[in-house]
Amino acid sequence: xxxxxxxxxxxxxxxxxxxxxxxxxxxxxxxxxxxxxxxxxxxxxxxxxxxxxxxxxxxxxxxxxxxxxxxxxxxxxxxxxxxxxxxxxxxxxxxxxxxxxxxxxxxxxxxxxxxxxxxxxxxxxxxxxxxxxxxxxxxxxxxxxxxxxxxxxxxxxxxxxxxxxxxxxxxxxxxxxxxxxxxxxxxxxxxxxxxxxxxxxxxxxxxxxxxxxxxxxxxxxxxxxxxxxxxxxxxxxxxxxxxxxxxxxxxxxxxxxxxxxxxxxxxxxxxxxxxxxxxxxxxxxxxxxxxxxxxxxxxxxxxxxxxxxxxxxxxxxxxxxxxxxx
Numbered sequence: 302x303x304x305x306x307x308x309x310x311x312x313x314x315x316x317x318x319x320x321x322x323x324x325x326x327x328x329x330x331x332x333x334x335x336x337x338x339x340x341x342x343x344x345x346x347x348x349x350x351x352x353x354x355x356x357x358x359x360x361x362x363x364x365x366x367x368x369x370x371x372x373x374x375x376x377x378x379x380x381x382x383x384x385x386x387x388x389x390x391x392x393x394x395x396x397x398x399x400x401x402x403x404x405x406x407x408x409x410x411x412x413x414x415x416x417x418x419x420x421x422x423x424x425x426x427x428x429x430x431x432x433x434x435x436x437x438x439x440x441x442x443x444x445x446x447x448x449x450x451x452x453x454x455x456x457x458x459x460x461x462x463x464x465x466x467x468x469x470x471x472x473x474x475x476x477x478x479x480x481x482x483x484x485x486x487x488x489x490x491x492x493x494x495x496x497x498x499x500x501x502x503x504x505x506x507x508x509x510x511x512x513x514x515x516x517x518x519x520x521x522x523x524x525x526x527x528x529x530x531x532x533x534x535x536x537x538x539x540x541x542x543x544x545x546x547x548x549x550x551x552x553x554x555x556x557x558x559x560x561x562x563x564x565x566x567x568x569x570x571x572x573x574x575x576x577x578x579x580x581x582x583x584x585x586x587x588x589x590x591x592x593x594x595x596x597x598x599x600x601x602x603x604x605x606x607x608x609x610x611x612x613x614x615x616x617x618x619x620x621x622x623x624x625x626x627x
Contacts, residue, residue, distance in 0.1 A: 393517050396490045399483050400519070403468065407447060409457070411438040412549060418625040422599050430593045431553065433536065435623050439549040440542045442468075451483055455501050456545035458493065458510060460605070460617075462538040463523040469493040469510055471501055479513070490515055498569045502547060506577055507602045509567050514607040514615065521607035525615050527557040533590045541603060541619045548626050552603045552619035555594035558587045559609045559616065566616055567606060574598045584618050596620060 418439075424431040442457040453470040460466075472478055474497050482488040495501065496509040512521035526532045541552040560566065566584055571577040581596045605617040 392488050392490045393515070393519070395486065395488055396482060396515075396519050400467070403447070403450070403483065406450075407442060407468075409459070409466070409544075410441045412441040412625065413438055415625065417627075418623065420623055421601070421621045422597065424595055426595070429595060430536070430539075431595070431622060434540055434551070434553045437540055437542075437551060439551055439623065439625055440544050441549055441627075442544040444468075444544065444546045451485065455495050456543050459542045460524070460527075461540055462532060462535065463526055464518050465493075465512075465521060465523060465605075467493045467520075469495055471495040471497060471499075473497055475511065489513075490520060493520060496567065496569065502545070503543070503550070503601070503603070505569050505601075506571055507567070507569050507580075507604055509569070509604045509606060511606050514609065521605065521615075524605060524607050524617060525609065527554070527617050528559065528589060528615065530590075533557075539592060541605070541617075543603070546627070548624050550621055550625075551623040553592075553594060553622045554617060554619040555592045555596065556585050556588035556618040557616070558589050559613050560587065561613055563614075566614075566618075567604065584616075587616075588618075594620065 420435055440457065440459055444454060444456060447454040447457075447468050451468075451470060453472055454468050455471045457468050458465060468483065470478060470483070470492060471494060475494070478492045478494040480487060480489050480491055482490065483492050491513045493510060493512040495503075496511065499505050499508045514520070514524065515522035527538075532538055539554040541554065543550045543552070565580075566587075568580060571580060578598050581598075581600065581602070584602075585594075585596055601621040603619045603621070605619075607615050609615040
């Protein structure tokens with residue numbers, strides 16, 4: 302029996318020893334694996350982390366730069382707009398002061414017909430509105446007194462039921478009074494002026510007067526009222542009165558419209574009567590409303606022009622129906 306136990310011990314002891322060796326070897330392998338794999342995994346994670354984080358940081362920096370750029374652009378636009386508003390308000394204030402100064406010194410008189418009064422191109426049709434408008438009185442203004450303020454003064458213009466009631470001037474070009482006031486100070490509001498191509502006595506077939514369309518309704522800012530139906534339906538609005546050094550005149554409106562920027566309606570010279578008649582028919586047919594007016598090649602036209610928008614113009618045409626020499 303003892304021999305058997307000894308035999309068993311001899312058999313198990315080596316086995317036990319081999320198990321110990323086995324576990325020792327396996328533990329060693331596991332430890333080696335840990336030593337090798339864990340650092341590699343950590344390095345891989347760090348590398349992947351850099352690959353993910355770096356693009357995110359770049360995107361954030363790009364967004365930040367874009368926002369800064371947009372804010373700078375917005376700030377520049379805001380400052381430029383603010384400066385423009387300030388100058389616009391100053392121009393309006395200066396213009397109003399000039400207008401008040403003129404009207405405090407100048408008297409506009411209504412003048413009844415006398416022996417010097419002449420009806421121009423009498424119409425045969427007694428039902429025509431022509432006979433209604435010739436009953437309106439002329440206006441008389443001391444142009445010589447205005448010339449003391451500005452030697453470029455040509456006359457005075459008045460359009461019924463608008464704010465247009467100013468002296469008008471004429472320069473050697475059509476640019477100066479786009480940004481100079483009546484007192485010749487620089488002002489983007491400009492002033493009312495006669496086309497430099499026209500005779501100052503308004504003897505041309507088509508005589509053109511310009512001014513800016515100001516938002517505060519100064520200059521020709523109220524001319525757009527002529528496009529509205531409530532202005533048209535009041536017949537008393539359809540006249541323009543001028544006063545110059547040599548004569549006072551009354552003009553009957555026959556066409557109002559807006560048109561894209563062009564040069565046709567401000568043509569001043571016509572090669573033939575036929576060309577002029579075609580011109581008259583064209584501008585009459587453009588009108589938004591029918592003014593019940595007859596036109597002939599003998600008629601003399603007054604044209605008022607101003608901006609309706611950057612690409613369009615508001616235009617009013619009238620024909621001479623009464624004059625009185627001074």
